[in-house]
Structures are given as C-alpha cells and as structure tokens.
Amino acid sequence: MAEHPAYPVGLRLTGRRVVVLGGGQVAQRRLPALIAAGADIHLVSPEATPSVEAMADAGELTWHRRPYAEGDLAEAWYALIATSDAEANAHASGEAERHRVWCVRSDDADQATAWTPATGTSEGVTIAVLTLNARGRDPRHTAAIRDAVVEGLRDGTLVAPHHRTRAAGVALVGGGPGDPDLITVRGRRLLAEADVVIADRLGPRDLLAELPPHVEVIDAAKIPYGRFMAQEAINNALIEHAKQGKAVVRLKGGDPYVFGRGMEELQALAEAGIACTVVPGISSSISVPGAAGIPVTHRGVAHEFTVVSGHVAPDDERSLVDWASLAKLTGTLVILMGVDKIGRIAETLVAHGKSPDTPVALVQEGTTAAQRRVDATLATVAETVRTREVKPPAVIVIGEVVDVGRQPSE
Known part of the structure; x- marks a missing residue:
C-alpha cells in the first residue's frame, strides 16, 4: 500500500x-x-x-x-x-x-x-513544517525551512500582508545604535509592514533603502514646524497619519525611552486616542562602548555604570544632573550628547574630586562603518576633542574600563 x-x-x-x-x-x-x-x-x-x-x-x-x-x-x-x-x-x-x-x-x-513538526512563531502565527512521509523524513531539512520562513517574517525579507482592516496605530521603534543589523527582529518586521515611517537622523538609515516604494518616509528633522515646537510637530505628524488608518512607525535611534522623548510621543498619542506599541531598542550607551572594545562593567574594575545626558552643561540652571555626586562614584560614567560640553563636564568632575588622569574614550558614529575611537583623560579631553575634530554623534565613556582590553600599543 x-x-x-x-x-x-x-x-x-x-x-x-x-x-x-x-x-x-x-x-x-x-x-x-x-x-x-x-x-x-x-x-x-x-x-x-x-x-x-x-x-x-x-x-x-x-x-x-x-x-x-x-x-x-x-x-x-x-x-x-x-x-x-x-x-x-x-x-x-x-x-x-x-x-x-x-x-x-x-x-x-x-x-x-x-x-x-519543526515549529516557530512570528507575531501570533505558528509555522509548522512536516515531511510528506516517514521514509522521506529529514529533520534538518524541515528545521532549515522553518528557520528560513520564520526569519524572513521576522526581519521583513518575507512579507505577508494583512488582509483584514487594521486599526490605526503607531509603533515607537528603537532602531539601535546605527548598524542596521542591530535593530530587533520585531522592529524590522514592523518597518516592513509600515505605510509611513517617521525617522530620526540617528536611526539606522540603511534600513530605509530596503522599504517598498509605496512607503512614505518622513525625515523628522525636516518636518515643517511652523508655529509648533519641533516635538509638537512630530507628535502631530504621528497623529495625522495614524488617523488616516495607516500603519505608522516612528523610527528612533537607540531606545525610545533613553533620552529619546518616546514617552512624550506616547502620551500625545494616548491623548488622541491612538493605540501605540513600544519596541525597545539597543541603547548606544552600552552597545557603542562594547563595539569599541570597552565593557561598561568589568569584574574588579567597575561594579556600576551611570548614563547621563550631556546636552546641558553642568553650570546651566536647567541641568538635572548631580555632577558632584557622579564625581565620587568609582564606576563607569557614560555620557550621551555631550561632545560640545565635555570640556566643562571634565572640569566639573575634576573640581569635585575626580582624578584628572581618569581615562576617557570618545566613540564617534559607533557600530557604523565610520566608527572612530579617540582616547584621552579628563585633563586632556577638551583639547583632544578640538584637535582631533570629534563630532556628534559620539558616546563618551569615563572610567578605568576604558583601559580594559586595550592593546599595549594603543
């Protein structure tokens, strides 16, 4: 038979x-x-x-x-x-x-x-692969087919469009530090399903080129602001496109909630009655130092790390950072958005007891093809930034971990 x-x-x-x-x-x-x-x-x-x-x-x-x-x-x-x-x-x-x-x-x-069967899941769908009969069973082959289908659905290379009406909604997607391979699989899949993408300058730009032709890509930095503040204009754009019934992705660099104003956008959407999904991203505060060979913690060197924004100088009345307390910590200090303020930051840390010889590393364009690492100390970092022409975006790491893993010739 x-x-x-x-x-x-x-x-x-x-x-x-x-x-x-x-x-x-x-x-x-x-x-x-x-x-x-x-x-x-x-x-x-x-x-x-x-x-x-x-x-x-x-x-x-x-x-x-x-x-x-x-x-x-x-x-x-x-x-x-x-x-x-x-x-x-x-x-x-x-x-x-x-x-x-x-x-x-x-x-x-x-x-x-x-x-x-060899099974896998992707956004509420189970993929199951079986061979036709016992004689032809090849578990490795069925597993390979399963993996290819699931991976394609997750990263957006295999797109299966939804045919039921979708509710208006926005996804705040953390795009990671810059390398397009470092976005989460969920973030990449949502990008592949988007009708509109409102992108930050620091998001993974290479992914935008992969989007289908019908997807409207909006550069958040070029939204006409008119009488609105920049963030208000972005919020209004998200709301406007979502109310048109479109799938909107707000593509942000790093993680939406790490100095990304993601909560402000979520609150604006909630007030407008629009559903919002938050997709966490890999923060540059950890990934960029790692890509440059710097662990933010290391056994016997640093038992804690602190991440602060450096966009406001220590002597600015708007600053919410307790720089005096930070100077007393023995762990790692990671500063984002602080390239143009690093001179005053270094002076403040030294004034409150931090050693001028404390190692500092500046990692520019981290995880991208243009990544560049520049080393200094708190005493020399201001001059180093000037003479080496370090430009944003750059992650600044202060602490003994900067020297962990360095080659003697470096």
Whole structure:
C-alpha cells in the first residue's frame, strides 16, 4: 500500500491530559511548547535533566518519579514517548494505539501515530513544517525551512500582508545604535509592514533603502514646524497619519525611552486616542562602548555604570544632573550628547574630586562603518576633542574600563 502523507492539524491541549515518558533532552526540548499550550502535563520518568526538574519544581508539570507502567496513557489526549528503554517505548506505543491516543515516538517515527513538526512563531502565527512521509523524513531539512520562513517574517525579507482592516496605530521603534543589523527582529518586521515611517537622523538609515516604494518616509528633522515646537510637530505628524488608518512607525535611534522623548510621543498619542506599541531598542550607551572594545562593567574594575545626558552643561540652571555626586562614584560614567560640553563636564568632575588622569574614550558614529575611537583623560579631553575634530554623534565613556582590553600599543 502506498504511504500517504501526514495530515497536519493544530491540537488544542489547554487543560487536557498529556503524558510525557522520559525526562531527558527530547523532553526538555518539547516540554516548553506543551506548557505554553496550557496542557495538563504528566511526566513519567525516574530521572530528569535539571531543566526539566526545574519545570516540575515550578509547578508547570506533574512529575511521577518512576518508570512507565501499563495504564499511564489512560485518558490522555496526547503522548510523547522519549525514554531510552526500547521495550518500554514499544509497550507504551501499543497502549496509545489501543486507547486511541495520538502518540509521538522519538526513537521510531514509523511506529508513531503523530509526528512533531519543526515549529516557530512570528507575531501570533505558528509555522509548522512536516515531511510528506516517514521514509522521506529529514529533520534538518524541515528545521532549515522553518528557520528560513520564520526569519524572513521576522526581519521583513518575507512579507505577508494583512488582509483584514487594521486599526490605526503607531509603533515607537528603537532602531539601535546605527548598524542596521542591530535593530530587533520585531522592529524590522514592523518597518516592513509600515505605510509611513517617521525617522530620526540617528536611526539606522540603511534600513530605509530596503522599504517598498509605496512607503512614505518622513525625515523628522525636516518636518515643517511652523508655529509648533519641533516635538509638537512630530507628535502631530504621528497623529495625522495614524488617523488616516495607516500603519505608522516612528523610527528612533537607540531606545525610545533613553533620552529619546518616546514617552512624550506616547502620551500625545494616548491623548488622541491612538493605540501605540513600544519596541525597545539597543541603547548606544552600552552597545557603542562594547563595539569599541570597552565593557561598561568589568569584574574588579567597575561594579556600576551611570548614563547621563550631556546636552546641558553642568553650570546651566536647567541641568538635572548631580555632577558632584557622579564625581565620587568609582564606576563607569557614560555620557550621551555631550561632545560640545565635555570640556566643562571634565572640569566639573575634576573640581569635585575626580582624578584628572581618569581615562576617557570618545566613540564617534559607533557600530557604523565610520566608527572612530579617540582616547584621552579628563585633563586632556577638551583639547583632544578640538584637535582631533570629534563630532556628534559620539558616546563618551569615563572610567578605568576604558583601559580594559586595550592593546599595549594603543
């Protein structure tokens, strides 16, 4: 008789009894999905891996610490047989057949009544890949197909348009420090689905070139402000396009909530009754020093790091930074938007007790092809910025971590 292909189906296991025989690596890989499905899981195994034991300790499953026994599959809806005892597996498979329990066998797919597909998820959709029959089963191939589809959906290279009407909404997307590969997969997918993108100068500009021709790209720096403040104009643009029923992405550099005024935009959208999704981004305060070989913390060197904005000088009445207290810290100080104020910042730190010899690194255009690192000390940084012509955007790192990992010739 010719072998027929498996029939794909999605099992709804919430609250239903599922029996897993064996607590080894196979169970460890399969249990999280069963837990996520809300199944009433009963694990039958005298031993288990530490990860599986942790699931039992957390109450995510019931562990029966013994070998398989006849009757264990009674009233089960689904069974996963994954012990190292071939005889026990065969007996359990026979019991599953008699009780009409769908049964997966890790050791013998031909004797199973169900197969586990290679699965992945992307924004509420599960991708499941099965081979046609047992004879042609190639787990690596199906996993590779799964990975390609999921990755394509996540990074936007495989676009599946929505056909149902979408509610008006805005996504505040943190684009990361500049390298287009450092945006989150969710951020990249939302960009691929956008009708309008309002982009900051510091966002990952290379991603804009990948957008389809119909996407309207608006440079936030060039929005006509008229009688409005710059931020008000941006808020109004977000609201206007969202009310037209468009999918709007506000693409920001770094993280929306790290000196990015993301909360102001969220509040404006909330007042206008527009739904907003916030997608965190990799902050340049950590990633840019890392890209330049500087860890913001290091065992035995720095147990804390502090991130401050340097766009307001220490002697400015608008400053909210306690520079005197910062000078007393022994950890790392990371300053964003402070290139043109670094001279006065350095003077203030030294005046409050920081050593003039404290190492300083300025990383310009971090994570991009134009990345450049310039080293100095608190005593020399102002002159170094002038003579080396350091320009924004640049992340400034102050502390002993600057010297960690440096080569002797540097």
